[in-house]
Amino acid sequence: MSQNDFRFKQFNIQQDRCAMKVGTDGVLLGAWVDPGNAKTILDIGTGTGLLALMLAQKSDAVIHAIDIDEDSCSQANTNFSNSPWSTRIQCIHQSIQYFSSHTPNRYDLIVSNPPYFIDAHPAPSEARNIARHMGETLEVDDLVSGVLQLLSPTGRFCVILPFKEGLQFLEHAAAKGLFAWRITKVKTKVEKQEKRFMMEFGRTEKR
Numbered sequence: 157m158s159q160n161d162f163r164f165k166q167f168n169i170q171q172d173r174c175a176m177k178v179g180t181d182g183v184l185l186g187a188w189v190d191p192g193n194a195k196t197i198l199d200i201g202t203g204t205g206l207l208a209l210m211l212a213q214k215s216d217a218v219i220h221a222i223d224i225d226e227d228s229c230s231q232a233n234t235n236f237s238n239s240p241w242s243t244r245i246q247c248i249h250q251s252i253q254y255f256s257s258h259t260p261n262r263y264d265l266i267v268s269n270p271p272y273f274i275d276a277h278p279a280p281s282e283a284r285n286i287a288r289h290m291g292e293t294l295e296v297d298d299l300v301s302g303v304l305q306l307l308s309p310t311g312r313f314c315v316i317l318p319f320k321e322g323l324q325f326l327e328h329a330a331a332k333g334l335f336a337w338r339i340t341k342v343k344t345k346v347e348k349q350e351k352r353f354m355m356e357f358g359r360t361e362k363r
Contacts, residue, residue, distance in 0.1 A: 166213055167239040171204045173227040178206055181352065182269045185316040186210030188340060188354050191217060194264035198222070198306060200252050200299070205232030205245075207267050212241035217265070221247040222255050256302035266303055266313045296325060300332045303357075312337070313357040322353030335361045 161170055171177045186207050191197065194217045199208040202221035212219055219241075223229045232247040239245070248255065303313045313334065317325055326336055334357045342352035 164209075167209050167235070169204050169206060169209070169235055170231060170238075173231045174204045175225055175228060176203045178204055181316050182206045183210075184342065184352070185267065185269055185314065185354055188316075189265070189267055189314045189356075191215035191265055192312075194312075196220075196261065196263045196308075197265045197267070198261075198263040200266065200268040200302070201270055202232050202247055203228050203269075205235040205247060207269060208232070208245055208247075209235065209239055209241070211265075211267065212239065212245050217244070219245040220261070220263075221245070222250050222252065223247060224249075224251045252302040253298050256305040259306070261306065262308040262311070263306055264308050264311045266307055266311065268299070268313075268315045270299060270315065270317070296328050297332075300329050300334055304332065304334060304359075307359065309359065311358070314355065315357075316352055316354045318352060319350050322355065326353075326355070329357060333359065335359070 161168060163169070169178055182203070183206070187210070189211065191211050191214050194215060197208070197211055197215065197217045197219045199211070199219065199221040202208055202223045205221060208219050208221040211217065221232055223232065226249050229247045229249040236242055236245045236247065307313060315325070330336070336355055337358050338356040340354040341350040342354065343350055
């Protein structure tokens, strides 16, 4: 297996054209999210299509994925076509800002492994920089507003973020009417501080 391929039990990821490769965050979130009885799922910023494929494997849902990067979207669709779930999964080359204001669809489950390096130095390539840096192409407001526009009344939104950005997102989301239902904190070592928050949100304060 080359560095441009990542193989799971039931599907294979090609990633030579994607700015952001398969990483631990995406695998963690895909394993953590329970699709339940969701009939419709949206993956925001799909990249290679990893999250969408992991959820297709665990559900019978129709899954839409979106990405602002044309090459990533094209490669995600290739990965979808080569999977066992090609008839119910597709990637659309659109930003969350455009998609949320133009589609009539509402989703039972929305997931995202978003760009979150708010204070990080720019990445060396433009494509990777766009994929990594929130605040340049994806504001927190845009993500929360898009989710609220697209989420069904009883739907759930699941996201993974680093510790600092996770705390900020929790506060911002609650102010907009998106409330945390479940939070899992991830440590690399028992004695270390939490490195990631995996969070599930809904429209009500209590489930």
